[in-house]
Each structure stands twice: as structure tokens, then as C-alpha cells.
Amino acid sequence: MTEEQVQNTETSETEQQDAVQADKQGFGAVLRQAREACGYTIGDMVGRVRISVKQLRAIESEEVDLLPEPVYVRGFIRAYAKSLGIDSTALVEDYNTRFAPVDTKVAHAISDIGYTNEQVFSERRPSSWWRIIPLVLLVAAVAAGAWAVLNQKMLEEKQEAAAKPTVETTQAASQPVAAEPAKVAPKRPEIPGVKLSPDDASAVSVAEPGEVRLRFQTKNSAWVRVSRIGDDRTVFEQEMPAGSVRVVHAAKPVRVILGSTDGVKVEVNGVDCNYSEFVSSADKTARFRLH
Template identity: 35%
Template sequence: MTEDVHPESGAIGASAAQPTTPGATLRAAREAQGLSLSDIATRTRIAQRQLDAIERDDYPALPGIPYAVGFARAYARAVGLDEVAIAADVRRAVSESDLGATRYEAFEPLDPARVPPRKLAWVVAIVVVLLVAGYTVWRTQLLTPPTGEQIAQRDAQPASARPAGPPPVAPAAQPVVFTAVDDVWLRIYDEAGERLKDGLMKKGERFTLPPAAKNPMILTGRPQALAVTVGGKPIPPLGEADRTIADVPVSAEALLARGASRATTIDPPPAAPARRAAPRRASPSPVSTDSAAPTVAPAPVPEPATPAAAETRP
């Protein structure tokens, strides 16, 4: 019996050492792990003075009830205690004090350990401001009409230095259309063997090649019965009349190249025959009119006789 009531007994000492407030419980857990208050501040990202207020159960020193509960939960999580039980004890302690009647708030802050640091928030804010300013300047320049000086400088530039107009339409973007001028059977397929068109086309029927077709080709026995256009431009026949053609490429590029090669292989017109030179006439030999000493001029170099030359000979 004496041991049970002795003030220095182990049981009584353990009972007296048992913490009775949330702050004392948190402080005892921290000291048992050999941690300092600055270590808890680093783990929870809570100011050390606010952690000290939690340990002393000085809740009026905190911004409000939600902060007191939130800080206590983060502290409990850092030292491995039951954060739900600690939060309940803090609410009970606050409700019993004057703080609960004067500073009630209906929300709790987020976990301070998960809130981004203040420097990161400032960096994000500066980046957002710069982006908004850059977009405003770009939008202003885009909507501002050119001045007279800028227009004069642009007109003074040579044509080669001016921005080029819209690029020409690529061959692949031009539609390829097959029109049956007579009943004809055909098969159009791509490089994978998938049939894009297979069967009889009646006279006047049209078929437009799918733009996404890869290396399309055609098989038909009457190529003369098909009229082919690329972007509205007619293309020469795909083959000789009533001669079967197979594996003939019919993409826009291939058909345009086919038309260009056909235009360059047309024979030039025959040259005009050369004009023959007219034959030269021989001039008559001069005869002297002096009766005393008739002389005859030297005969010219013999030339082929012509009827005209024979008549003038004496």
C-alpha cells in the first residue's frame, strides 16, 4: 500500500508524465524521436513560431480555428501520430476556450506541406504577366494597319524581294475524275490491293478518286472509253483503243506527269523544201563591126547549152 501511494513510485510517475493536451502530446512525440522544432518546420513548411504556439496550446496566437486544426494535423502526421484524433482534440480545446466563440470559421486550410512555396508562386505570377503582355503587344501589332511610309517601302521593293503569293495547289490536292464516255468495265485499286472502284461504269457515270488513296492504279480493257481529268484539266488517253492496260498509275502526280511527257514527245512539223537555184544563162559572144580586120572576141568558158543560148549563137 505504501508503494502505491508513494509520490516517487514508477506508476504514479508514469501517470503524471502522460500528456493531457494536444500540444503536449505533439511535443512529447517530437522529443521522443529526437527532433527539434526546426525539423518539424522543415517537414511541414509551417513557421516555427506557429508550431511553438501549437505545442503550448496557445491557439489565440494562430490566425484562426481552421489554421490551428490544419497545423496540428500536419504536425501529427510529421511525428507519426493519429492526425484525426489530434484534430479532434484541438477542436475540443478551442471550443472550450474563448477563441471558439469569437473566431469561428467554416473552412480548414489545405495541408501546408502540399502548398507550393511562395517563390514558386511569384515565379508563376511573373510568367503569367509576361505572357499576357506579349500577347497584348502581338495582338496590337496584328490589328494596327500599316502606315503610309511602310506601304511606300514595300512598293519600292523589287518583285523578287516581295513575299510570294499563295503557293500553287499541290497535285495531290487536285481531284482526279473518271468519266465513262461509253460503257466500260474497270478496276481501280491501291498499292495494298484494296479495290477503290470495281465493276461496270455506265455511259456518263463519274467516279472521283479518293484523295487519301496511296499509289492508285487501274485495270481496264477499253481505256478509250474513259475521260480522265485532274483538277478539271483533261489527261491524254491511258492506253491504245481496245488494248488491256494494267497497273497504270492514276494518281494526280502520275497523270500530270503523263500529260507533260506526251506534250514534249510530239514530232515537230516537217521543214519546207529548199528552193532550187535557177540556171545561169550564157551571154552571146561579141562580134566586131570593123570590116578590115574582123576579129572575134575570146569565147567564154563553155557552159551547159540551153535553148536560149543556142538561139543566140551565130
């Protein structure tokens, strides 16, 4: 047996094991156990697969009512499994079988009547298009008469308007019109020794040595995560209850992720941080860097 055949055999056995495991436990339990075996938290997976905390928890607990359409859920499961290094085929099949079965109903469109060589002839009826000619002529005559009456009325109104004295409007025209103020994009807060930038691949992570003091205050419950840029090591991660305050000290550069921006106030080194430009319009989460 060649080395390639051995590898194919091992891959087939791995897929069969994943299929058996998915049948016994369900796709959510398999993904959760794989994540825990890798030592990842839910917050770690948010940064790896770009799926919100709420959706990740719904996948692991198989609460499909909290998830979008099945086509998106299948993509979530594949991305989740790929990030953990496991095969997603059995997991997607388990989801399809229990929550999104494919409709197998087939419409029987074939007639039961057998094929025949008999030719069928039908009588050719004479065309009756000439019967509508009088109706077309009548409609055209009515339309022409209506247009003549309307045209005469419009001409009389123009003549009456021309006979009226004009009103002097030069004074009103000379008055300047106030221009609408231009919309100004939200200005990033100026924090001594700290710069804000979006959390994407193009952002520069080089930062001067130093520490930042982050203060989070929640009006409603919100998930908050602070991690180091580079090794993605978690500095702080918590589901903060409503009305709570947390203070975090971290060395720059750091990444801040807010699972919900509804009523979350952020201070950096004692200065209010306006992070509105980093809020996602899709799920109202915020991701930005401090360096």
C-alpha cells in the first residue's frame, strides 16, 4: 500500500469517526467539546471565525430558533469546524437531518397514457381580428375629441395668465439662501499616548511601550473582551451585568471587542472614548485597537 493510499484510508476513518460522534452527540456538542479540547473560550472563537457570541452559543446548544436561515447556519458550522481542525461533513448532515431536511417530494408530471403514433387533426378556424377594427376606430375618435377639448382649455388658461400683471420678485430673489450645514464624521477622541484604529488586517499594530487603563460601564448587560494583539492572549473577558463597572490595565497594543454597544461607556486613561465609527451596522458589535 502506497503512502497516498494510507493517508486516504486514515482520512476516511477520521470522517467515519466524526460521523459516528455527530450521530451520538449532535453537531453542537461535538463543536463544544472540540473547542474545549483546544483550550479556546467563546471569546477566542469570536476572533477566529467572526461569528457573534450569541450565535456561537446558539450553535453549541443547538438553539436553531436564535440562528438565521439554514443556508447561513451550514456556513457557520463549516467555518467553526474548520477553525478547530475537524471535518464538517457529518456535522452539517446532522443539522440537515434534524433541523433543515431537504424536501424530497417529487411531482409526478408524467402521464400514465402510453405513447401513440396516431396523428391528431383540428379544424382551422377563420381569423376574427377584423371584428375589432370598428372598436379601435371608435376609441381613436373619442381620444381625438378629448385631446382637442383639453388643448383648447389649456390655451385659454395660458392667455388668462398672460393678461394678469406680474408681481415684482427681485427683492425675494436677492435674499441669500442659508446653506445646510455639512454632515461631519464623528471625530476620534484625542487620548494622550494612545491611538485608535479599526480592527482589520490593514491596521498597524506597532505601538510605543506603555500601559492603558480601560474603564467599562454598562447600562445593559454586555459581553466585553480585551486581548493582546499578536498572540491574541486574553487580558479580560466577561459578560458584564447591567449597571456594573470594570477597570482593566493592559500593555499596548490591545484589541477591544464589545458584544453589544447598547449602553456601554468606555474610558481610556480617564478620557471618554467615542467608538461609534467602529460599530457594525449588522449586529451592533464594536471592534477597535488601541496602540
